[in-house]
Amino acid sequence: MPEEKEEKKIEIPEEDRLLASQFLERLISTPTVTGMERSAEGVVRELLGPYVDELRVTGWANYVGTINPEGSKSIMMVAHIDQIGFIVRSIDDKGYLKFAPVGGWDPKVPYGCRVKVLTKSGPVYGVIGTVPPHLLKKEKAEKPPEFDELAIDIGADSKKEAEEMGVRVGDYVVVDAPYRELTKYRVVGAGFDDKSGVATIFLAAKRIWERKSELRDVAVHIVATVQEEIGLRGAYMVGYELKPDVALVVDVTFATSPGVPQGKVQIELGKGPAISIGPIYHPDVVDRLIELAEEKEIPYQREADPRGAGTDTWAIQIARGGVKTALSSIPNRYMHSGVEMVDLRDVVFNSMLLAEYALAYAESS
Ligand SMILES: [Zn+2]
Structure with missing residues (x-):
């Protein structure tokens, strides 16, 4: 051979x-x-x-x-x-941020991401959450959530608290993913x-x-x-x-x-x-x-x-x-x-x- x-x-x-x-x-x-x-x-x-x-x-x-x-x-x-990123559309009474995509997102991606809300007074950190799959009907749990079923959770308990943290409607949001070298040549971010x-x-x-x-x-x-x-x-x-x-x-x-x-x-x-x-x-x-x-x-x-x-x-x-x-x-x-x-x-x-x-x-x- x-x-x-x-x-x-x-x-x-x-x-x-x-x-x-x-x-x-x-x-x-x-x-x-x-x-x-x-x-x-x-x-x-x-x-x-x-x-x-x-x-x-x-x-x-x-x-x-x-x-x-x-x-x-x-x-x-x-x-x-x-x-690509997101933009804050509204802040609800519980302090969750509803948002819209800026640019083309794969709908499978946002849920579970850590994010940074880029407010006028500096970054506010959060995560993208939704209803856990255990609480959904089987057919629903198998599909990625729609954008309007997702929210950014910045840890605030109320709209007032979210606003006190500096968040405003219209703030841009990015995925909070640091630059990393995996090997000599391969990098992620x-x-x-x-x-x-x-x-x-x-x-x-x-x-x-x-x-x-x-x-x-x-x-x-x-x-x-x-x-x-x-x-x-x-x-x-x-x-x-x-x-x-x-x-x-x-x-x-x-x-x-x-x-x-x-x-x-x-x-x-x-x-x-x-x-x-x-x-x-x-x-x-x-x-x-x-x-x-x-x-x-x-x-x-x-x-x-x-x-x-x-x-x-x-x-x-x-x-x-x-x-x-x-x-x-x-x-x-x-x-x-x-x-x-x-x-x-x-x-x-x-x-x-x-x-x-x-x-x-x-x-x-
Ligand atoms: Zn491009």
Whole structure:
């Protein structure tokens, strides 16, 4: 029997791993439910500020950092900084908070989560509760509860007490899930969609910054967009405003996970960014990304996408007469839960690929 060929271990330099982990931890620790992205200004300035010539925050808090702003051509790298969460709808007499989802939640997820209510006077901690299954009829107990059957319990006994704790109708809520390294490369937390993308474009900015003189006549915009989770709204704004020659979008994509049938999902954690191929991804940009990945020996995966409506790419592609777009995604397990999992290697490889693209584009234009 032929000896089984040992699969080559995919590794990244330790300093890249550490930096990616640091960036992700900072971003994950800053809650940015859609609608409250302005709260990320400090962390964006801290992480991206050193690697751009200019950094501005637009009226709706899209963050736009630019390297080599004098360039007459431009590339935009985009990832959304908002994350799904909840909003407090009412406080009942018993002090329970009724809430609504902000962004698309899997209905199985919220019950049993620890949460943080982001009040004006600071975080208030709570849990999401509902009727225990033992007290329900069998058919009901087998189904996940509806949103209006759930409530946030902050430990208050009355509406008055909840208000005294600082909670108001309209406060945003996030899942309280800290950043954790499970192994050298695998990390979990809430909001890797799309903070792993934000970390990727910031790390790409650092790589480009270090070789800035090679940019020649090309400006590179590093853009963290708002309100992706409720309909790509920030991307519509910046796509129109900046109208770049090329837009490279980074979001997350489904990675193989327990129970997902093979063939349905074939993207794996740790095997490099998934480059999307399909109608809304411009073949010039996609082919070049693949060529560069091969040439520079950056691991990547191919992902077929027949439509593409789920990411900022969808909005930017049609901005003002059209933008050449591509999407290279970070493989993610358990998307839109409090335990999203990504692999640091994918973040690092994707940042390498984006930087190589920008520098090669500058060289050939
Ligand atoms: Zn996303």
